[in-house]
Amino acid sequence: xxxxxxxAETVRTEGTRILASLVRAVGDLQVAQDAVQExxxxxxxxxxxxxxxxxxxxxxxxxxxxxxxxxxxxxxARADKEREAVDLKELSTSDLPPDSVVRDDQLxxxxxxxxxxxxxxxxxxxxxxxxxxLSTAQVAAVMLTGEAAMAKRLTRTKEKISKAKIxxxxxxxxxxxxxxxxxxxxxxxxxxxxxxxxxxxxCAEAVRLGRLLCGLLPDEPMPAAVLALLLLTxxxxxxxxxxxxxxxxxxxxxxxxxxxxxxxxxxxxxEKSLRRTEGVADPYQLQAAIAAEHAxxxxxxxxxxxxxxxxxxxxxxxxxxxxARLARAVAVSETRGAAAGLAALEGIDPDPRWHAxxxxxLARLGRFPEAVAAVDDSLRGEVAVQERTYRERQRxxxxxxx
Amino acid sequence: xxxYLALTYTADINWYAPEHEAELTEYRVFGxxxxxxxxxxxxxxxxxxxxxxxxxxxxxxxxxxxxxPYAETKEALTGYYLIEADDLDAAVKIAAxxxxxxxxxxxxxxxxxxx
Numbered sequence: 001x002x003x004x005x006x007x008a009e010t011v012r013t014e015g016t017r018i019l020a021s022l023v024r025a026v027g028d029l030q031v032a033q034d035a036v037q038e039x040x041x042x043x044x045x046x047x048x049x050x051x052x053x054x055x056x057x058x059x060x061x062x063x064x065x066x067x068x069x070x071x072x073x074x075x076x077a078r079a080d081k082e083r084e085a086v087d088l089k090e091l092s093t094s095d096l097p098p099d100s101v102v103r104d105d106q107l108x109x110x111x112x113x114x115x116x117x118x119x120x121x122x123x124x125x126x127x128x129x130x131x132x133x134l135s136t137a138q139v140a141a142v143m144l145t146g147e148a149a150m151a152k153r154l155t156r157t158k159e160k161i162s163k164a165k166i167x168x169x170x171x172x173x174x175x176x177x178x179x180x181x182x183x184x185x186x187x188x189x190x191x192x193x194x195x196x197x198x199x200x201x202x203c204a205e206a207v208r209l210g211r212l213l214c215g216l217l218p219d220e221p222m223p224a225a226v227l228a229l230l231l232l233t234x235x236x237x238x239x240x241x242x243x244x245x246x247x248x249x250x251x252x253x254x255x256x257x258x259x260x261x262x263x264x265x266x267x268x269x270x271e272k273s274l275r276r277t278e279g280v281a282d283p284y285q286l287q288a289a290i291a292a293e294h295a296x297x298x299x300x301x302x303x304x305x306x307x308x309x310x311x312x313x314x315x316x317x318x319x320x321x322x323x324a325r326l327a328r329a330v331a332v333s334e335t336r337g338a339a340a341g342l343a344a345l346e347g348i349d350p351d352p353r354w355h356a357x358x359x360x361x362l363a364r365l366g367r368f369p370e371a372v373a374a375v376d377d378s379l380r381g382e383v384a385v386q387e388r389t390y391r392e393r394q395r396x397x398x399x400x401x402x
Numbered sequence: 403x404x405x406y407l408a409l410t411y412t413a414d415i416n417w418y419a420p421e422h423e424a425e426l427t428e429y430r431v432f433g434x435x436x437x438x439x440x441x442x443x444x445x446x447x448x449x450x451x452x453x454x455x456x457x458x459x460x461x462x463x464x465x466x467x468x469x470x471p472y473a474e475t476k477e478a479l480t481g482y483y484l485i486e487a488d489d490l491d492a493a494v495k496i497a498a499x500x501x502x503x504x505x506x507x508x509x510x511x512x513x514x515x516x517x
Binding site for chain 2: 115117163164165166167169171175
């Protein structure tokens with residue numbers, strides 16, 4: 001990381017921290033965000049010239065507070081009537097709020113950004129903007145939309161928060177599990193969106209958010225489980241593609257390339273999460289447990305496939321989904337053979353992935369003409385380019401054995 | 403405190419028909435339990451009694467009336483409550499007690515504050 005990158009990273013990390021407290025003091029997300037953004041721009045302009053101040057956090061906090069006061073003043077008397085909650089005392093000091101207050105502020109903001117009354121894509125977009133500190137252009141790139149459309153969506157979302165009075169509050173204990181499900185859903189959706197852009201890695205942003213959430217709620221099992229799932233998946237990322245960018249199947253992956261530190265951290269988190277859970281495991285714990293089985297296995301054949309089938313059965317009991325049923329069918333084929341796997345595919349709605357799995361199983365049974373037909377079916381519709389290349393290569397291999 | 407209009411969307415029925423008596427009682431119970439938060443409420447006659455009014459061009463133009471609701475949907479607007487609550491979370495808690503929430507849906511709309 002060079003000097004400019006390090007500076008940008010400091011401004012970004014500090015900015016998200018400052019934003020959370022400023023939202024509380026100002027009572028409005030839009031004003032707080034604009035103020036932090038102006039302070040960040042000022043920092044990135046002044047610091048390389050005048051040098052980084054001795055206490056960057058104080059500098060940014062005070063600058064953002066002044067900007068916020070200016071904005072509120074510019075809005076004039078009308079704003080005062082609407083905003084009963086402005087804390088002018090906090091805005092006019094140069095004292096930093098204590099860490100415990102900042103933690104509460106960050107939690108409040110997380111629960112607001114991931115409120116179930118907001119549309120799921122709106123939650124993910126706002127989380128990227130307000131909690132990860134990405135620019136609107138970067139959020140737009142991750143969400144596969146244009147910058148103007150994203151700006152509009154973010155404004156609409158912030159308007160809904162203020163007009164519908166979505167509160168800045170950590171939910172009561174009784175509501176916490178349901179609300180945490182929404183928050184963890186955002187973290188997980190961000191990770192699986194997986195559209196890396198030239199300067200943003202959504203997986204890294206999801207891990208960042210997962211770590212923040214886990215740090216703020218260390219005793220809650222669900223954030224620990226979702227972070228464990230992310231880390232155990234992330235640990236295997238280096239070996240999922242070869243040097244030419246092609247997909248490497250799990251069976252052929254170089255397990256020495258897996259990140260053992262991430263695996264160890266993920267396993268510890270999962271264990272901690274399970275210890276805190278009474279009764280039925282939640283979907284993230286089960287998915288993390290499945291990822292843990294893969295991460296622990298010394299080789300593909302030595303994987304505990306019967307245990308993985310059992311975990312998928314549990315997962316389908318609490319969160320049935322076509323993707324989980326499909327993955328279960330693969331695990332069944334490794335436990336009881338390809339024919340049993342094919343039988344397990346029955347009754348699942350066919351999509352490209354389903355056809356691809358069926359093709360693999362047919363090929364394993366030596367039924368190459370059917371395998372080729374199935375892989376052709378799997379190439380119809382929307383298929384990621386790496387997947388397409390991988391399947392076409394498989395098809396070519398099977399076609400020689402017709 | 404904020405105000406929300408809770409619009410109830412349910413099957414388009416005649417609420418005073420004897421077969422809906424039990425349902426209507428549920429609404430009455432809800433109304434009594436949340437009397438402190440309900441500022442106004444109404445039950446509407448079925449959409450078959452609705453009239454849509456439009457004025458062509460600008461004010462003073464021809465008044466055109468048409469029979470029936472503005473939009474034909476499976477669930478119709480059948481009533482409303484004007485409720486007062488601290489914030490959306492509190493409003494959702496109240497809305498979730500309206501029988502329409504499980505018989506159909508409740509739409510919560512924040513009411514614009516008078517300037």
